[in-house]
Every structure is written in structure tokens, then in C-alpha cells.
Amino acid sequence: MSNLNGKVAIVTGAASGIGLAVAQDLAGQGVRVIISDVDVERGRAAAAELEGARFQAADMTRPEDVHNLATSTIQSEGRVDILVNNAGIQHVAPIIEFPEEKWRQIIEIMLTAPFLLTQAVLPDMYKRNWGRIINIASVHALRASPFKSAYVTAKHGILGLTRVTALEAAEHGVTCNAICPSYVRTP
Numbered sequence: 001m002s003n004l005n006g007k008v009a010i011v012t013g014a015a016s017g018i019g020l021a022v023a024q025d026l027a028g029q030g031v032r033v034i035i036s037d038v039d040v041e042r043g044r045a046a047a048a049e050l051e052g053a054r055f056q057a058a059d060m061t062r063p064e065d066v067h068n069l070a071t072s073t074i075q076s077e078g079r080v081d082i083l084v085n086n087a088g089i090q091h092v093a094p095i096i097e098f099p100e101e102k103w104r105q106i107i108e109i110m111l112t113a114p115f116l117l118t119q120a121v122l123p124d125m126y127k128r129n130w131g132r133i134i135n136i137a138s139v140h141a142l143r144a145s146p147f148k149s150a151y152v153t154a155k156h157g158i159l160g161l162t163r164v165t166a167l168e169a170a171e172h173g174v175t176c177n178a179i180c181p182s183y184v185r186t187p
Helices: 015-026 042-047 065-076 100-128 151-170
Strands: 008-012 032-037 054-057 082-085 132-137 174-179
Touching: 008 015, 008 065, 008 100, 015 032, 015 082, 015 132, 032 042, 032 065, 042 054, 054 065, 065 100, 082 100, 100 132, 100 151, 100 174, 132 151, 151 174
Parallel strands: 008 032, 008 082, 032 054, 082 132, 132 174
Antiparallel strands: none
């Protein structure tokens, strides 16, 4: 295991659940963590509890928020060493009843935003010949279930993005991996 002390990480969806647990673990290893979430109150509270962490509100459905998260972190911290794309939501309904706006929201949060963040941090990681990108996928990236069309589609997509990023970035010292947890109850 490498020494992460002094590294800089962005963790999306980090006000609770898996994102918060990842942020806590990274902060415990001396990483300066930028906790990002749409939930301002919980995000600030989470950052206040972690040494070296700060909060930045970002709505992953808004490309300007996504770009600002990456650029402001690079400006304030000098770099992004670790990117954890974790933000996500769920909506359960049969395809014939699935609201188009929910479909778009889930795809934007769980697939488009990780693409944009990856695109934004890779050039600097390439220059430094080091970087780590971790995409939180799901067992639904490997296996579908009914009534979760957008979620399953987004998770399959994030697995594809992970594979493409890993192939493109390897020669630049950057790794990209996906974690596929099973069901997690997130508050």
C-alpha cells in the first residue's frame, strides 16, 4: 500500500454512505479531502469532522458545478491526485412508467458527471505521471434487476468508462478502477 499522506482527493456524494466512509478513510491516511455533495448541511458537517477536509457544494446534474469542482480544487490545492466518483441516486419504476426527467437526472449524476470530472483531472495527472481514479459502480454494473432501468444503465456505463480510462491512462501512470458493492442503505 502506498503512502497517501499529503495527497489531494475529491470524493463526490461524500456527505453520507459510501462516499463519507471513503472520505473518512482517506482523511485518516493524511489525504486532503474535498467532500462534494448537493446536501450542503451534511456535507459541511462531514468536512468539519475530518482533519484536512473541506466541503464544496456541487450539483452533479449541472456541468458548471462539475467543472468548477475540478478547477477550483486544482487552483486551491495545486492538483487532484485521487478522484472518487461516488455520487448517485435511485428511482424505481417500470420502464413504461419511468419519468424521463428521472432518467436524465440519474444518467447525469452517475455517468456524465464522472466523465466530466475524469476529463478535467486527467491532464494534470498525466503531467505528474500519477493519479488514481476510483468509480463506485455497483453489482448492478454486472447484473440487471427490474424497475431500475436508469440506475442499471448508468452503472453499466460507469464500468465501461472505467475500462476505457484505465486503458488510455495507464501509460501516463494513472490507474482507474471500479468497485462494485452490493446493496448499501444510504441515509
